[in-house]
Amino acid sequence: MKPVKIGIIGLGTVGCGTLTVLQRNSQEISRRAGRAIEIAMCAVKNIDKKRDPIANTVKLTNNPNQILESSDIDIVVELIGGIEPAYDYVTHALRNGKHVVTANKELLAVRGKDLFQIAQDQSVVIAFEAAVGGGISIIKAIREGLAGNRIQSLIGIINGTSNYILTGMKENQCSFNDMLEESQKLGYAEADPTFDIAGIDAVHKLIILASIAFGVPLQKISDVNRIGIESITYDDIAYANELGFSVKPLAIAKRSQSGIEIRVHPALISNQRLLANVNGVMNAILVTGDAAGRTLYYGAGAGAEPTASAVVADLVDVVRVMTSDPENRVPHLAFQPNSISSLPVLSVNEISTANYLRMTVENQAGVLAEVTKILGDHEISIESILQKGTGSHEDVLPVVIITQETVESRMLRAIEQLESLDSVKGTITRIRIEDLN
Amino acid sequence: MKPVKIGIIGLGTVGCGTLTVLQRNSQEISRRAGRAIEIAMCAVKNIDKKRDPIANTVKLTNNPNQILESSDIDIVVELIGGIEPAYDYVTHALRNGKHVVTANKELLAVRGKDLFQIAQDQSVVIAFEAAVGGGISIIKAIREGLAGNRIQSLIGIINGTSNYILTGMKENQCSFNDMLEESQKLGYAEADPTFDIAGIDAVHKLIILASIAFGVPLQKISDVNRIGIESITYDDIAYANELGFSVKPLAIAKRSQSGIEIRVHPALISNQRLLANVNGVMNAILVTGDAAGRTLYYGAGAGAEPTASAVVADLVDVVRVMTSDPENRVPHLAFQPNSISSLPVLSVNEISTANYLRMTVENQAGVLAEVTKILGDHEISIESILQKGTGSHEDVLPVVIITQETVESRMLRAIEQLESLDSVKGTITRIRIEDLN
Numbered sequence: 001m002k003p004v005k006i007g008i009i010g011l012g013t014v015g016c017g018t019l020t021v022l023q024r025n026s027q028e029i030s031r032r033a034g035r036a037i038e039i040a041m042c043a044v045k046n047i048d049k050k051r052d053p054i055a056n057t058v059k060l061t062n063n064p065n066q067i068l069e070s071s072d073i074d075i076v077v078e079l080i081g082g083i084e085p086a087y088d089y090v091t092h093a094l095r096n097g098k099h100v101v102t103a104n105k106e107l108l109a110v111r112g113k114d115l116f117q118i119a120q121d122q123s124v125v126i127a128f129e130a131a132v133g134g135g136i137s138i139i140k141a142i143r144e145g146l147a148g149n150r151i152q153s154l155i156g157i158i159n160g161t162s163n164y165i166l167t168g169m170k171e172n173q174c175s176f177n178d179m180l181e182e183s184q185k186l187g188y189a190e191a192d193p194t195f196d197i198a199g200i201d202a203v204h205k206l207i208i209l210a211s212i213a214f215g216v217p218l219q220k221i222s223d224v225n226r227i228g229i230e231s232i233t234y235d236d237i238a239y240a241n242e243l244g245f246s247v248k249p250l251a252i253a254k255r256s257q258s259g260i261e262i263r264v265h266p267a268l269i270s271n272q273r274l275l276a277n278v279n280g281v282m283n284a285i286l287v288t289g290d291a292a293g294r295t296l297y298y299g300a301g302a303g304a305e306p307t308a309s310a311v312v313a314d315l316v317d318v319v320r321v322m323t324s325d326p327e328n329r330v331p332h333l334a335f336q337p338n339s340i341s342s343l344p345v346l347s348v349n350e351i352s353t354a355n356y357l358r359m360t361v362e363n364q365a366g367v368l369a370e371v372t373k374i375l376g377d378h379e380i381s382i383e384s385i386l387q388k389g390t391g392s393h394e395d396v397l398p399v400v401i402i403t404q405e406t407v408e409s410r411m412l413r414a415i416e417q418l419e420s421l422d423s424v425k426g427t428i429t430r431i432r433i434e435d436l437n
Numbered sequence: 438m439k440p441v442k443i444g445i446i447g448l449g450t451v452g453c454g455t456l457t458v459l460q461r462n463s464q465e466i467s468r469r470a471g472r473a474i475e476i477a478m479c480a481v482k483n484i485d486k487k488r489d490p491i492a493n494t495v496k497l498t499n500n501p502n503q504i505l506e507s508s509d510i511d512i513v514v515e516l517i518g519g520i521e522p523a524y525d526y527v528t529h530a531l532r533n534g535k536h537v538v539t540a541n542k543e544l545l546a547v548r549g550k551d552l553f554q555i556a557q558d559q560s561v562v563i564a565f566e567a568a569v570g571g572g573i574s575i576i577k578a579i580r581e582g583l584a585g586n587r588i589q590s591l592i593g594i595i596n597g598t599s600n601y602i603l604t605g606m607k608e609n610q611c612s613f614n615d616m617l618e619e620s621q622k623l624g625y626a627e628a629d630p631t632f633d634i635a636g637i638d639a640v641h642k643l644i645i646l647a648s649i650a651f652g653v654p655l656q657k658i659s660d661v662n663r664i665g666i667e668s669i670t671y672d673d674i675a676y677a678n679e680l681g682f683s684v685k686p687l688a689i690a691k692r693s694q695s696g697i698e699i700r701v702h703p704a705l706i707s708n709q710r711l712l713a714n715v716n717g718v719m720n721a722i723l724v725t726g727d728a729a730g731r732t733l734y735y736g737a738g739a740g741a742e743p744t745a746s747a748v749v750a751d752l753v754d755v756v757r758v759m760t761s762d763p764e765n766r767v768p769h770l771a772f773q774p775n776s777i778s779s780l781p782v783l784s785v786n787e788i789s790t791a792n793y794l795r796m797t798v799e800n801q802a803g804v805l806a807e808v809t810k811i812l813g814d815h816e817i818s819i820e821s822i823l824q825k826g827t828g829s830h831e832d833v834l835p836v837v838i839i840t841q842e843t844v845e846s847r848m849l850r851a852i853e854q855l856e857s858l859d860s861v862k863g864t865i866t867r868i869r870i871e872d873l874n
Contacts, residue, residue: 312585
């Protein structure tokens, strides 16, 4: 099938990230979508502005109408943010029968009702996975993955800047203002940080999530109870911690007998909970459904490529919507059947992991030297040793060794040699260690 | 539109769970799917067997052909598990042009290649979200949500029984055999637990996930390096913990320069990681993509209703595939536009939460009595009090109080009254506490 042509409006961080991901992963993307996605044109305000070199690989215009009115372009990607002129561009695109992919939570929260109505009238799609949760496909999870559930509540950390500031205050034992300044230096907070720290960004996102979860209209911003994080002091974080809690910037929508609660504010949550351990700029959303129970979705909530990941996923979804050909359904195994390709499966001997070794050794001088020498002979580095009962009068003692990463075959040869030592009794227990890096 | 008729083969735990969820949530489901889902018939081996009373609400047969050959039935839900006779039933259904929803990981891992080919030839769909991760829509997340990524690795806890046993050994400081016995008593492990504890179940699931993540064919079972959890001792768990690790039953698929690694075995992971804190029967899968970075999906990996949640999500997806009418796309806001209905938004005064209160009080006898009396007068129970610097010679001291759950309006009135006390200085900091229950 011929490529789908798209136009992108806005080449800021997310726009350039989207170009990067579309180009770098073009093969994987067409193997999944069944069609290539081709960037026909990108509209920017100022063509001469210095931007990521990736922008030099595409055709630029400073006239968005060249995209909005092109008969060649099927999908418009709106990545400028804010309500105006984004609203004009999106309605223009929809009225011209183009599908729209957007990351613009404010636009959807405030003007979504109109926009979805226009899209429905025109029989086109507005896809907006990138509007909430960055690289976490939370819209898809709630809207499709939990379609069998009556959803009871969603509780999320959906503003990375606020989470970064509160996490940093705890870790660095510093004030709100110090961390805000650091966040601004690192680019995690805007020069005017109000949208993030006052919870407005989270309100926009929560309005979208609550509608999808409960089947209610997009709520008014003024109906959401909102408290920012700016009044949290380091003392509060320290006292909370002493009592077993972390302070987290939460967005909460709950269904109760008499209606729904919808609110954004910092809150204490028990350190036992996974949400309390979602730190830095990471986001996570805990959804409770009557059938699925609690499910949690975690990942980077912002940033060029995580957000681009959601934009591209939406593009692939829209490509599928565009044709009713059954070939264009989601393939059973994710990739089009004719583009599944074998990769060699590594023999277990070739894999590398760190290892936990537990052995029972004779309680006498020099045994540990023997053991470590054999590991050294096999070029296996030791990360740490735990020797129990040293100084006791037992005949044998347990020794636990954590090795650094080593190729499996070498580890197994070393274990064989260790087990042949007179001073090592019985077999050695070996458990692999995964560092998750 | 008229209802979609389905037939279910197998009314065990998941089958009865599916009936329960389809009936209880029939309204929410049709508000999302745009059509009702009607259970035309259920096939069971033995009609007279005692089962969940929900089974009395549907038409039963002991002849699956009544479903497989019915011209009335559009979708067959296969919930008997195992390879035979499930393979016969599924191929029979596909060849009769019916879509299939299944939770059968073994069938797909072992015979998926044939089955997907038949489905493609017949232009029907096999949906299998319920085969991996229970109520977590991990298939959808990888296959659609991460469609823009080159996926590097997936590392998951995908067998709840193994995780329950290892978690229990740690918590109860007991042996593998003791925990296995308890799991069997509670129904978390089968009478013959081999599939779970030897890692075979996880291998089936991992084969499916690896294919979807990397675009490789379903791998042979013998190509997966597999170690069960049966040789893990309590000592190993205790030593690991002393060194800052937890022992978890992992399923790992990684892409490297030279090929892919695919293996199932217990492993030590740092207690700092979210995966190390996934306990009991819960599952979680950490996926690393080149654009999205790390995303994690957490939830109940088994059980009647979590698995039914996935079965129903698949049914809704298949209902959408069945018609190419644009009305039948995933609705923008999850529910069909004509079935979005308002719920009242509760005033913030009506919500109930526990609260953290920090106040500065005069350092003199009787102040705490005054404070607690006011809380008592407002029927606000105190969970705990943290008083700093007692016995010091400072003029004022900080006091932190954690209240039990209280309605907001009452809390605010109490705070107002507390702030009017002479012995309470300045304003009181109040932060809500979310218990996530």
